Amino acid sequence: PTTSIGNGIYRSDNGGRTWRHLGLDETGRIARIVVDPMDVRRVYVCATGSGFGPSPFRGVYQTTDNGRHWSRVLFVNPETGCSDIAIDPADPRMLLAGMWQFHIYPWDLDSGGPGSGVYLSRNGGLSWTHLAGDGLPKGPLGKIAVAISASDPEIFYALIQDGPPGLYRSTDAGAHWVLVSHNHSMEERPPYYTRFAIAPNNPNRLYFISTNFTTSRNGGRTLRFEHCGCGDNHDFWIDPKNPKRMIITDDEGASVTLDGWKSHQVITLPDAQIYHVYTDRAVPYNVYANRQDGYSYRIPSNTRTESPITPAFWTRVGGCESGFAIPDTRNNNIVWSGCYEGGLTRFNIQRGEGRTVSVFPLAGYGWPPRALPDRWDFVFPIALSPKNPNTVYVGSQYVYETQDGGQSWRRISPDLTLNRKRDEGSSGGVTIDNLGAFDAMSLSIIAPSPLSAGMIWTGGYDGQV
Incomplete structure (x- = not known):
């Protein structure tokens, strides 16, 4: 529907x-x-x-x-x-x-x-x-x-x-x-x-x-x-x-x-739903995307041969179908990839190694949003600071920051949503279906300013900016 x-x-x-x-x-x-x-x-x-x-x-x-x-x-x-x-x-x-x-x-x-x-x-x-x-x-x-x-x-x-x-x-x-x-x-x-x-x-x-x-x-x-x-x-x-x-x-x-x-x-079929698209600074550049019912991928924009860009050239970079896959602006081998319910991976392409660096270690499947300490949306936001690539942000109803590759996280904001408790109950109607897909009291985007260090914009599913 x-x-x-x-x-x-x-x-x-x-x-x-x-x-x-x-x-x-x-x-x-x-x-x-x-x-x-x-x-x-x-x-x-x-x-x-x-x-x-x-x-x-x-x-x-x-x-x-x-x-x-x-x-x-x-x-x-x-x-x-x-x-x-x-x-x-x-x-x-x-x-x-x-x-x-x-x-x-x-x-x-x-x-x-x-x-x-x-x-x-x-x-x-x-x-x-x-x-x-x-x-x-x-x-x-x-x-x-x-x-x-x-x-x-x-x-x-x-x-x-x-x-x-x-x-x-x-x-x-x-x-x-x-x-x-x-x-x-x-x-x-x-x-x-x-x-x-x-x-x-x-x-x-x-x-x-x-x-x-x-x-x-x-x-x-x-x-x-x-x-x-x-x-x-x-x-x-x-x-x-x-x-x-x-x-x-x-x-x-x-x-x-x-x-x-x-x-x-x-x-x-040769089609797909893509959640977000990013590029890196390699030459030729690579495209990063999250594919519905698939994974997060890195895909070359060109090849050294005349062959087409087939799935054989695709590389998995952690994460899953929903969310973001964002490359480090200084090191294209490092990718931050998201998954449901706040799942976050820091993936090293060169090593083929992914490390879970989620803020909270457990998913909230089955629980109404108001029963959880953090309200992670199905597609929660991830952003890298354009001023300092060591700084990475993720968002539930709060903004979290890491400066050590996800080893530790610090909450840097209050609740940035309306926090309407009546809208934080179970979804599904006759049959409960709490999968994080319907949580309006959470953030949808984080946008650090490329010009002013420390300035961060956020948007929420409840319309708050």
Whole structure:
């Protein structure tokens, strides 16, 4: 839900070579698109919407003329969007939708509320019934994924963020539901994942994707971990005519199998999310960057040959995916690299040696920010003094300074945030998710003056300078 905003829906009529924009510009984020298998002109769009505030453009939309015109057929309230939708391929008038109330604040991903629920339409979206009771949890509920079995359309499933995740099953087309499992592996970190699929030829064979990839052969009662060479999995596709042919998409690309995961191919796409970029003073200069789901790297800007700059030229320099990787301005072999929750490494490239020099030795995973002595953001700031490269700064809600390579640290500031205790609680909403990604009462940047020794500027996620 914290991804960038989109500008609507697109369609390709030639296998992806070209695309046409077909409206729904204000929906912000689209979670699912389903096409009527008996009438390709009829399409349903599950719009999550903008999560950073109320939006009147959330809900389920329908077109009956190939996207020339759209009508919204399901809307709960401006705080609630659509997280998933399923269609019965044998009777496309039967639709099942998961509606999700959530609001993203700098200090909290508040997932869940009275707007979340399971909705059923038996007439192609003309009217909807909110399914409550009859075995479904009372709530408040969070994110919801839904599915209808293609081989037995009377069987519905709903995966619901409900404290511990709950998998619910109906064998009478949604009239009654039974809790199947509370296994956490089905739905790790629900706001980020909550996706599953049913095999088109077997209503009891289920596939769950989140941090891990798990499968079930008995309708979700038991799970088995599968190896797919992937992680942080976000979507799943099964060929409706060949159930052994499947694709999982993840943060780095996709994993494809043609034999039901007896074997698979990992496809890494040539793109990446980079947190920050720095350069050193070498000739030719090197580029330093932190790559999502990767490490901190040093990458040459040029080579001595005509060969391209492939990953074979990349050098790891400590740290991890988030934060900064900043080279020492006097010695390019020394790099200061950050990681989650205040993790800091001083890396010596020449020796291939990294030394942990964190201010505080323990990470705060699982704890609300107000319970910790230092509030380290997921991407905490690091800065080297342009006047004295021996001086390095890092920031929680305080600024810390070292002048001996991280052997010791000295706090040199008071709390530079608003320190609003009401905004220092647990994040996640229905399910607690304290990973340091939503902590507004912490620093985002430290900027020492290049002209005036001792002058240091800071900025915080709470807007304080």
